[in-house]
Amino acid sequence: MGDACPPRNGEGDHAKHGGGGYETPSARGAPPPPSGFTGRSPSPFRGGYLPLTLALRDLRGGLAGLRLLAVCLFLGVLALAGVGSLSASIVRGLSDQGQAILGGDVQADVAQREATPGELALLRREGAVSHVTRMRAMAARPDGSETMLVDLKGIDAAYPLYGDFRLAPGAIAPRPGAGQVAIGPELGERLRVGVGDPVRIGNALFTVAGIIAEEPDRPGQGFTLGPPAIVDRAGLAATGLVQPGSLYTSLYRIRIAPGTELEPVTKRLETRLADAGFDVDDRTNSAPGTRRFIERVGQFLTLVGLTALVVAGIGVGNGVSSWLDMKRGGIATLKLLGATGGTIFRIYLIEIGLVAGGAIAAGLAAGALVPWVVVQVAGDALPVPPALGLHPLPLAASAAYGILIALVFALLPLARAREVPAASLFRGAVASSARGLRANAGMLLAVALAAAGIAALAIFTAREPLFAAGFIAAALGLLLMLSLLGGAIRALAARLPRPKSPLLRLALANVHRPGAQTGRLVVALGLGLTLFTTLAVIETNLAGQIRTTIPQRAPSFFLLDIPVGEIDRFRSLAKQAAPEGDLVTVPSLRGSVVAVNGQRVADMESIPDGAWMLRGDRGLTYAATPPGSSRVVEGEWWPADYAGPPLVSVDVEGARALGLKPGDGLTFSILGREFDARIANLREINWDTMGFNFAIVFAPGALESAPHSFMATIAMPADEERGFARAVSNAFPAVSAIRVKEIVQTVSDMLGQLTVAVRSAASVAILAGIAVLVGALAASRRARIYDSVILKLLGATRARILGAQAIEFVGLALVLAAVAFALGAAAGWYVVVQVLELEWAPDWPIVLATLAAGAAVTLVLGLLGTLPALAAKPAQALRTL
Structure with missing residues (x-):
């Protein structure tokens, strides 16, 4: 299919009929050509396998001109297949390790209290139970010279129900016992302590039993501000940190008997414990926050990859156009020898299909290897070890995207090559292709359908359509x-x-x-x-x-779990340790909304988007005056000396998501007790202040008698921070001082x-x-x-x-x-x-x-x-x- 010279006669007839109309040798007195090559019929291109034969023969000359098509499709499919495979492998890892990540088949957790004997008996009827307590705490060297916020976990003898808890070689015990603590490596580096060294947490002094090498339920704990520190139940009690009003979470993991159906157990516990403030999850949703994060990031990166593929599709169109431009002579020769536009279309479509198929296959193979590469390069940064293997769904979707993109951007150049007369081809690249565009309404429809297929595939497979x-x-x-x-x-x-300059x-x-x-x-x-x-x-x-x-x-520090009875002494210490500091203290406790205008949250078919105040327990406070970071936009604030039925001020965005207004009622559960409150006003909250912002604020008189603690922020010059942290650690070992620089x-x-x-x-x-x-x-x-x-x-x-x-x-x-x-x-x-x-x-x-x-x-x-x-x-x- 090399270049051919144009015929000297019959060009106008060819232009009129689209091929085959040329002066035959017999017309000039020469012997007639073999049968099939005179006139328009029969044609040598009528054989069913001839387009494939010619396409394969043409490809023997190499891929010159089609390399761009191959590169563009490879890059686009690689991006999609790689992102999809990595996301699917992490989500599969969460599912495969659901029991170990959750810590059991089912988990019921409650804030700021432990289960009552009746609730514990209810849990034990479903299977073996392990009790774990989690909270924030400060770990320090005995002299208080170095401190660090840790994620403190108190475990019982049954921990872990699934998976392996393991300390690094050199540990003095396989797990922390009496007076011992297992710490994360970051804590050891920060405090400059190792195995056998003392560490103070709260009111207790512990010996480091070992460095944590494997903590099976760590991925299910979500975002934490500090490294782990694990003690036994007796050690947790010795710290003195678990007090009425302190912020901690009690988690009860259940291992059900083999063969027991999981869903009935989960539903039963949800029904019986919902009013008591428990959240219930099972191994199928072991790390909901991590799963949502991975799926959303995966969706975003998939869309970025799809953009890359669409960009690559433009390159496909350019590559096909350039390649067909190189084939102009060959196309003209084929038309003059009797090839129809359909035959030419099939020949070059086969070639493009073969090259595109190879590029898509290579992109899929490379994309499928992305999880392996990421594990080798940055495996420690992943929230959970991926389940390595082939993931058919993202690969199939990526292949479909690649095929559709190739069709969208390759069909029109092919259609133009099919319809443009041979005479036009011989005149060069400047010839008009208007006739080809007019003649291909069906091809335009095919391109539109392929583009619609891409959009439909992206939308209907998205987490957020x-x-x-x-x-x-x-x-x-x-x-x-x-x-x-x-x-x-x-x-x-x-x-x-026209400029005067020739250039x-x-x-x-x-x-x-x-x-x-x-x-x-x-x-x-x-x-x-x-x-x-x-x-x-x-x-x-x-x-x-x-x-x-x-x-x-x-501010310089956030300070948590300040006892109510010690708040005045704390304020005095802060004034002495940071004379230039700006201290703000607010009361704090946890509670959950269990009913809205009398309708139980547990009975709602679905929670509206934006109504996050109904999901789990929330931070609560009380105040006589409006917070400085808020502005009342509907209703009225209560008097500073208010002493009536419970009133609340609610974040306006959350209230509007639920259709609430001043005068509506909310039912709260705090430490297992329920009471009703009426909405007095709606506030617009400035969440960018980096201070304490509560979506729900109570009027005075409703929460003061409930066990709670104080939180504080303090801003001070940088040169006072170390002395302030040391003073707080020594005088208030139960108070968690979170340095903002570490959060940042x-x-x-x-x-x-x-x-x-x-x-x-x-x-x-x-x-x-x-x-x-x-x-x-x-x-x-x-x-x-x-x-x-x-x-x-x-x-x-x-x-x-x-x-x-x-x-x-x-x-x-x-x-x-x-x-x-x-x-x-x-x-x-x-x-x-x-x-x-x-x-x-x-x-x-x-x-x-x-x-x-x-x-x-x-x-x-x-x-x-x-x-x-x-x-x-x-x-x-x-x-x-």
């Missing part, structure tokens, strides 16, 4: 806008006055001349630069929040891990964008070589030709940089303000520098892509073009 639909709509809107912008730039360039005139002509790839270049450059800008805006905004906004507003570092580490994941997925989209740019340049290769040769013949030097092309790319880059800045800033604002609900504070110099670097990279790639045209030899080029 509306979010996925909005994401896809935004991506399609961006593609449409860039496509329209490309057409507008080309039209504007055609109407601008500028040539650069301007390159933008709008026939066969110019301006539209594709605009889409490729625009997508890449917009993505660069969006990521820069989000990342600098997050970094700015942590680096500047949070430290400026945050923990959050920074988490955001850093998320940023790495987003960058990894986005890098594939960026690589795909680069491939699209290369494809757009490849698609215009013939026209650029032709222009370069003609200009050389007219006396132009390579420097002048390169200068004209540089001006062309610089002009496009400047226009698109401005557009990308506006689009990227808008997208970044939506993510930061609307999704993450943070303040808008990006670092504009870094954003602009990132945008400039991206534009420079694309400019260099564009110029490198034009070098082959400059190297073309006029004599050889004129013979082949």
Whole structure:
């Protein structure tokens, strides 16, 4: 299927009939050709296997021209298959290790108290029970010189019911016994203690029994601010930390008998314990917070990967167009020999299908290996060890995406090659293809159906379909806008006055001349630069929040579990230890909303989105005056000396999610006792103050008699922090002092891990964008070589030709940089303000520098892509073009 020279006669008849109308040898007096090659029938292309034979024969010459298609599909499918496989492997790991992660088949937990004898008997009727208590506490060296917040866990002899609890080699006991504690390695490093050394927690002094190597239920505990410290039940009691009003959680894990159905046990306990304030989970939902986080991050990264695949699809279209442009001579020859448009379509569709299938298969294979690679590189950062193996559903979805994307972007170039007459093909790339577009309404419909299939697959497989639909709509809107912008730039360039400078005139002509790839270049450059800008805006905004906004507003310490009877002594100590400190104290206890206007929460079919105050227990407080971080927006605040029936002030967002208004009633359960309260007002809360913000505030008189404690914040100069922490640790060993700098570092580490994941997925989209740019340049290769040769013949030097092309790319880059800045800033604002609900504070110099670097990279790639045209030899080029 090499190039062929056009016939000398019959060209008009061929153009009229679409192939086969040429002057035969017999018409010139020569012997007739073999049967089947005279006229239009019979045709040598009527055989059922001939398109496949010709396609395979053509592929023997190599993949020149189809490499871009293969690279783009490989990158896009790799991104989708990798993200999907990793997410599925972690979720499967949560399911497979559900018993160990939860600590039992079923878990019932309650805040600020232990189960009553009757409740404990109810639990034991379902199976073997293990009792674990969790709370925050301060661990310190005996002299108080170093302190650290820990996640303290008191375990019984039955712990763990499932999985293995293991200490690192060198431990003095297999598990902590009397007067012993097992600690996490971070605590040992911070306090500079090891096995056998003393550590003080609360009022008790412990000996380090060993460093924790394996804690099976750790992944199910969610986000914690400190490393683990594990003691036995007697050791927990010795600390003196479990007091009325202190913040702790009692967890009761149950191992049911083999063969017992899990669901009836869970339902039975939910029904009998719901009114007592217990939350009940089972091994099928062992770490709901972790599962939701993984699924949502996986969904977001999947959409980023889908964007990469759509970007890659544009590269597929460019690659197919460029490849078919290389095949113009072969297509013309086949048509002149009697091949129909359908035969040509099938030949090249088979070739594209074979190459696309290979690229998709390679992308799936590489994506399936992503979980193994992540485990080797960053396994310790994962919340749970992934269940390594093949995950068919994400791989099948990725393959479907790849096939549909290939169809969407390859069918139209193929349709144009099928319909354009041979005479038009021989005239070169500037021939009009309007006839092909008019003749392919059915092909346009097929493309539309394939695109609809992509959108439907993304939406119906999403955890949040509306979010996925909005994401896809935004991506399609961006593609449409860039496509329209490309057409507008080309039209504007055609109407601008011609510059006097030949170099500028040539650069301007390159933008709008026939066969110019301006539209594709605009889409490729625009997508890449917009993505660069969006990521820069989000990342600098997050970094700015942590680096500047949070430290400026945050106090130096959060202090928890201050006994009510010791609050005055604590205030006095704080004044002495931090004379310049600004201390704020508030009462605190835990409780849950169990009924809304008389309807039990347990009887609700579903809890509305945004009504998070109904999910589990909440922090409660009481106050005579409105909190400084709140503003009453509906109703009235109670008098400072109020002494009537219980009143509450509720967060306005949560109230509106439930349709509540002042005068409505809520029923609370606190420490197992229920009482009713009436809503007095709704408040708008400023959650960015970094102080104590309570969604529910009681009027004075309702909670003072309940066991509770105080919480405090204190802001002080940095040079007073160490002395203050030491003084609090020595005088109030039961008080947890949380240094804000440590919280910021923990959050920074988490955001850093998320940023790495987003960058990894986005890098594939960026690589795909680069491939699209290369494809757009490849698609215009013939026209650029032709222009370069003609200009050389007219006396132009390579420097002048390169200068004209540089001006062309610089002009496009400047226009698109401005557009990308506006689009990227808008997208970044939506993510930061609307999704993450943070303040808008990006670092504009870094954003602009990132945008400039991206534009420079694309400019260099564009110029490198034009070098082959400059190297073309006029004599050889004129013979082949």
